[in-house]
Amino acid sequence: MNDPAAFVRTALDDLRAKVPGNAIVAASGGIDSTTAAVLAERALGDRARAVFVDTGLLRAGEVERVGAFFRASHLAYDVADASDRFFATLAGITDPEEKRRRIGTAFIRLFEEEAARHGADRLIQGTIAPDWIESGGALRDTIKTHHNVGGVPKDSKLTLVEPLRDLYKDEVRAVARQLGIPEPDRQPFPGPGLAVRVNGPVTPERVRRARVANDVVESEIERAVAAGEIARPWQYFAVLLDARTVGVLGDNRIHGEAVSVRVVESVDAMTATAMAMPRAVLTRIAERITRQLSGEVVRVLYDITDKPPGTIEWE
Ligand code: XMP
Numbered sequence: 001m002n003d004p005a006a007f008v009r010t011a012l013d014d015l016r017a018k019v020p021g022n023a024i025v026a027a028s029g030g031i032d033s034t035t036a037a038v039l040a041e042r043a044l045g046d047r048a049r050a051v052f053v054d055t056g057l058l059r060a061g062e063v064e065r066v067g068a069f070f071r072a073s074h075l076a077y078d079v080a081d082a083s084d085r086f087f088a089t090l091a092g093i094t095d096p097e098e099k100r101r102r103i104g105t106a107f108i109r110l111f112e113e114e115a116a117r118h119g120a121d122r123l124i125q126g127t128i129a130p131d132w133i134e135s136g137g138a139l140r141d142t143i144k145t146h147h148n149v150g151g152v153p154k155d156s157k158l159t160l161v162e163p164l165r166d167l168y169k170d171e172v173r174a175v176a177r178q179l180g181i182p183e184p185d186r187q188p189f190p191g192p193g194l195a196v197r198v199n200g201p202v203t204p205e206r207v208r209r210a211r212v213a214n215d216v217v218e219s220e221i222e223r224a225v226a227a228g229e230i231a232r233p234w235q236y237f238a239v240l241l242d243a244r245t246v247g248v249l250g251d252n253r254i255h256g257e258a259v260s261v262r263v264v265e266s267v268d269a270m271t272a273t274a275m276a277m278p279r280a281v282l283t284r285i286a287e288r289i290t291r292q293l294s295g296e297v298v299r300v301l302y303d304i305t306d307k308p309p310g311t312i313e314w315e
Pocket of ligand 1: 134188189190191192235269270307310311312313314
């Protein structure tokens with residue numbers, strides 16, 4: 001794609017052709033799904049309705065942030081509060097691929113309910129090229145089991161429509177800029193949310209730890225960017241590891257959890273480089289995480305693996 005304006009014109013025609021009735025848009029607040037939602041609104045008006053799912057796996061302040069973002073983009077949306085459902089379906093599951101499958105199924109069942117409420121038979125999703133390429137499209141071996149809604153099951157009444165399917169992230173950002181969507185360069189956040197950043201069991205307690213650690217990484221990196229200490233990375237977050245490790249609290253040895261910090265530079269997420277971080281920024285991150293999660297997280301590591309061989313998320 002070299003002309004975002006031409007892409008928008010074609011995408012609007014395409015959406016009108018593919019959506020004869022009503023549609024709902026799976027909207028996570030990320031740049032891909034927001035771009036899909038704005039295109040849908042322009043093409044279909046009131047016939048498209050954005051649905052934002054509170055999975056309980058979101059970052060700190062995300063519901064408010066996404067709401068403000070949709071309002072700035074002039075999008076009408078519904079919030080589906082489904083955290084109990086997501087935690088219930090993930091209870092006791094440690095296999096990363098099984099987690100993804102279950103999250104995908106929970107999403108699709110929820111969207112079916114929302115679609116029924118709106119009399120919709122189309123589900124518009126912001127899938128982009130790396131999502132399906134890495135999900136085993138184009139005859140590749142499966143790298144990623146699913147992208148958000150892991151394919152619509154055969155028994156579903158919903159037909160999937162994916163207006164951004166052939167674009168890479170930098171191209172989506174150009175389209176978002178063309179559409180006047182705010183902050184087109186903000187960092188990606190995966191649809192399965194903190195579940196792919198909690199290794200091992202996904203419990204409300206462990207997600208809370210991942211959320212606190214993630215918030216520390218985001219705020220310290222943003223501070224370092226604002227202070228000119230580092231260039232803005234592609235993505236920066238924390239992962240709660242499936243490890244028990246020994247720490248010291250006061251006069252006692254305690255067992256706690258470990259967090260890995262991931263900061264990468266990339267152009268399209270197909271490859272990535274672990275960022276060479278100033279020691280002072282990493283030290284601030286480690287100090288704050290272990291202080292804010294005192295007695296719970298006793299060790300912080302920095303991931304120096306590029307993609308490949310590592311992926312960006314740990315899963
Ligand atoms: P990986 O971990 O495969 O991630 O190197 C590449 C990029 O994709 C994001 N990601 C996702 N985004 N739904 C999304 O919307 C997903 O299921 C998903 N899995 C990974 C990841 O954050 C990174 O930017």
